[in-house]
Amino acid sequence: MASITLKINKKNYEVDVDPQTPLLWVIRDHVGLVGTKYGCGIAQCGACTVHLNGTAVRSCSLPVSSIGGSEITTIEGLSANADHPVQKAWREHDVPQCGYCQAGQIMTAASLLSQNANPSDKDIENTMNGNLCRCATYNKIKDAVKSASKMS
């Protein structure tokens, strides 16, 4: 066990965990922010996507010991008033079905737009391809990412 300090959504959290524990489970079970989801545990589905210093990463496959002082942003901290352009676009298009994969989809899309404000259809497709949606909200996701890129 090791005592580790994590900076999540601009707040510091002290956790006492096995350093090998994936960031996902530390965020969900120890810190108690459950918006980040578990889908596969092997970096295949994107449900667990969070931002590490602004870049989308799969938290299920990152041991908490590897995080250091990096800034972690989860869906709960993406914006103060649910008004990130991606969230607005998600509202406008009413994207979710069951909703389970959506936090991961939103975090992936937000990271894409922060690096590429004007993504092409191909850029969107390539980036969003890492996020599975069993309900197949794919059409709406593409439309919403495009709308969000026009907002920002």
Next chain:
Amino acid sequence: MTLIKTKFNRRSFLKVSTAASGGLMLGFNWACSPPTEIAKKQAPSAWFEVNAYLSIADNGQVTIMSPNPEIGQNVKTSMPMIVAEELDVDWKDVIVKQAPLNTDVFTRQVAGGSQSIRQGWSSLRMAGGTARKMLINAAAEKWQVDPETLTTADGVITNQNGETIKYAEVASMAAEMDVPEEVELKDPKDFKIIGHGKGNVDLEEIITGKPLFGIDTKRDGMDYACVLRPPAFGMKLKSFDAAAAKNVNGVRDVIQFGDKVAVLANSTWAAMQGKKAINADWEADSKLEDSAFHDTKLKELLNKDGGEVRRKDGNPENQFAAADEVVERIYESPFLPHNCMEPMNFFADVTAEKVELYGPIQTPAGTRRRVAELLGRDESEITVGMSRMGGGFGRRLYGDFVLEAAEISDKSKKPVQLIYTREDDMTAGIYRPAIKYKIRAGLKDGKINAYQLTEAAINSNMYGILPNNFPAGALADYEVVNHKYDSNITTGAWRAPYTNFLASAEQSFLDEIAEMINTDPVQLRIDMLEKAKAGFAPEGNYEPDKFIGVIKLAAEKANWGNKEEGVFKGFSAYYSHNSYVAEVAEVVMERNKPKVTKVTVAIDCGIVVNPVGAINQAMGGVIDGIGHAMYGDFAFANGRPQADNFDNYRLIRSSEAPQVDIHFVESIESPTGLGEPTLPPAGGAVANAIYAATGKRLYKQPYSKQDITLG
């Protein structure tokens, strides 16, 4: 207006205290209006429960209980919309809350078979309509006028002098009124909420990551539990050693139950690690089957005489004998896991006094019964709360994981949150059974003169209604025969049970027949349905006119007759779960591989309650159907599932999903379901489009594995 007798279970109108205040109402869903609008509204200080479905607050807000489990089919939005419509309130004032299991006041709290809306339609309308009537009666008493002279709109009652009173002002009185014997329901043309797109009521929580799903459950003193189960179907536990597991940091307890071993820990990860550290020995207690064996068995059955005749019209044998040509094709499909994105999980707290169950379950009532039996408890001691579900697709009809959670909590005397890893979820499944169909058609004078469908399935056969699906009713000499092989692999309902593959097979077959008899595939179906209409054969279970309606609409919207350079089209139409759907898939060749780019869909599901949600369901069903027809594969070797996670099981991804264009037939008929019916036609539409593009007929799913050019 339509006058309808209130046929309610009287207990649903038992008036609970008139001022159910504060506490009860915490945890509301504020999502119907954007957060800023809600902030402006004063918090309510009193709520008046008019009936089990709805309460009205003194500030004008209305709480509507959504009775059925939400698996992503959007009933948590669309069912309350129906109540709100007949109550005649502004949707902006509505707060939706998930009702817990309560068989005394709600009917059929099940998510399955696309039946929530269809079967809930009348009771939901009456719940709203009855409450409206009680509010009117209260206002009439206050004003001392005839209730018949009063009108309502947006939560306000108006009398003949133009005076108004808000629902909120008479809600406490209304809650004390007698339940009316009769209520007037709206004429569909007056609907203001139904038929108008409303956003998902959980949207704000979803996009901000609030705890909504069963897997998000956290309680004081709770342990996380992971379970080690037999690695193969046909194996049982011989012995195990838990010493290493108990040494894993965070592991609190290891418990055996039946052939399974549960590891309880202070985090999900610790429970998962503990599970891995268990040293277990297994032994076979029945046959360890594999896919090659199933293949042989099912093929044998297809060619075997006998079998159960599910429907027989006319004299197919004679007609086959008289045919110019008999066409016979075999269609094959593998097992499929459900793969809900949220793995199976459930919370249970079993104590001497009570049993609390909470989580994602499609069948709360049936599951409560089974838990009561398992634990030897009375059902009245057991409460079941329903969380939003990260998908269902049929898997959560089976409460196996709830029973596990209950048993672990009972044995450990702790509140327990059971979580399946993805590997557990995929390998301890209740799979769509592998099925093969043999379809034979006699052709005579350019027409189908006999038709025979033979099914060979693992474990179970098509439901009683399916042999009456089209093309039954359109062919005078028609027969459906079943065979099954009983396996120890667990199988069950999977989104659009049986038709999910049956439709692919039959719709591909009809396409091939159309080509053989030189008829346009759309025209072939219309011709057959015209015959069905003319009473040419004993009836099928569909209305031919509605069927023809969607076929023509899809063909028109997809420009069926117009050839477009480089675009290849495939047609398919199917009636299932009380809805009619026709689809045209478009395929283009990209680097010598066919790519599905677009699907045009026409649907007749009666009144579309919520167009926004309906479009989501329809898009999802089509892409899901294509994804599984193209890529879904699940094999067994020595009883062991050969795929266990998304690195070795392929689900359709964003870049493979076509654009889906949806068109609804305008209707004033009672709504039917939409969670399933768009899925069955999708596989056939794609197979037929791929044939148009490549000249290759596809007989075996997944299509991507039949021909490398499809991979």
